[in-house]
Amino acid sequence: MARPEDPTARERILDAAHPLFYERGIRAVGMAEVVAAAGTGKQALYRHFPGKDELVLAYLERFAELLDASTARTLDGLEGADGLRALIRLVERRVGARGYAGCPFRNYLREMRDPRDRPGRFALRQVRALRRLVERYAAEAGVADPGALAEEVWLIVEGVYAGAPYPERRAMAAAAVGRVDALLI
Amino acid sequence: MARPEDPTARERILDAAHPLFYERGIRAVGMAEVVAAAGTGKQALYRHFPGKDELVLAYLERFAELLDASTARTLDGLEGADGLRALIRLVERRVGARGYAGCPFRNYLREMRDPRDRPGRFALRQVRALRRLVERYAAEAGVADPGALAEEVWLIVEGVYAGAPYPERRAMAAAAVGRVDALLI
């Protein structure tokens, strides 16, 4: 008999892929492992996602939705120096959170060595979007050289994300908050 | 007839492995490719290196010798604030150099997700050694809170290394030099 299509299959697959990809990396996790974790069949996976690239892209897109929504809530209504201060504190909270394993977009770009495939282009867009937000806040901050301020803050943000996977991440994030505050006295 | 062992075989293998591992990453390069590039036989490789881990470790160790020698020359006789200023300029030159593809030790640690194997422990020691140098210089700089200064400089160093593979790397490195100088007015 015909079974009705399971509308939750796609979500179940992504739910299963998420922790695997995030904690262990993309290359280290095979499609077979995703299938096993999802409890779905291999055929179902390849119907929803033609190939691994599409699955990875969907994983990154869903991750981005989560992060973007959280970012929008946290920074809602802020601008200028207030925005920069709130943003560095947001990054601090994220890298200090339990289970944090690096920025998923930077992770992918590093793992694949600056890939130009669709997941890579998407990841780069996400990183650049945050960079543009820093530039916007810097422009609103009323300083003499907004470009230099943005460059300085961005350097600190990248430093936090770079140190994030290591035990020192919380100390580095705390130092970052202090540095940005000092820049904006 | 028995051919005499080639004393340069080990060096030839490492010479061949170096650009492959550095430019494309460790996991992306197979032993067969190293053999082909080295022009030596598979047997010769496995005689010099029991497995890939040993080859990778030797690659990292040789890279470290090169970098450490260059670091020692550049920072010879310096201390305190002068040391910190020279160090950030050294990092700036490195990430701005042609063919730069990231810090090889950070690359390995990221690619393998914080590995505890011998190459991973060696890479971590290299990163920590630079960190300790920053701490030493900060302690000599005669500031009120040397620990905070070291943390701030280290954050900037990590930020430069993090942004290094991207096109923005030179601008980020220049900003880093300015930030450290400003910290040490």
Add this chain to the structure above:
DNA sequence: GTCTATATGTGGATAGAC
């Protein structure tokens, strides 16, 4: 028809044998 599960094909990896 859509699922699960198994079998298969191709490619590439490490590693050893001769």
Add this chain to the structure above:
DNA sequence: GTCTATCCACATATAGAC
């Protein structure tokens, strides 16, 4: 240096359950 063995990756095809 070539050949083989094992293993695992992505992807496809097929067989049976509902």
